[in-house]
Amino acid sequence: MGLEQVEAMIKRQLPDAQVVVRDMKGGGDHLEAIVVSAEFEGKTRVKQHQLVYSAIQESLDSGVIHALALKTYTPQGWEAAQQAV
Template identity: 35%
Template sequence: MTPEQMKERLSQNYPNCKIEVYDLTGTQDHYEVFVESDKFAGLSRIQQHQHVMSCFGPELKTGEVHALSIKTKIP
């Protein structure tokens, strides 16, 4: 999965939000993502991260995305 594909997936789930995706190793399987969304209002940090992780469930299960570091923010 490319950084562009990850950003597109996140954009579908969090439209009109600030999203950044970084490939940490250049191997397209270790990523850091930043999502700033009002959808996180009222959610704990763990719930926010689970929400983002659910966008990549299949890729995390198969190992296509091996590592995913998540940073979230409420505007």
């Protein structure tokens, strides 16, 4: 599965999201995603991650994606994280 496909699946679940997906080990099944969405406002980190995982659940269940390291941010949280760098 291509990184663009994973990005598209997440954006179907969270249409406003900014999504960056990277291949962590070069095999295409260990991925990292950074997702920024206003949908995360007022939600715990666990709820934020559940929203993203629900978008790719089928690929996780089938083993196409073995692992996904996930970082989620609200737009304000993302801005603050960028300023801290």
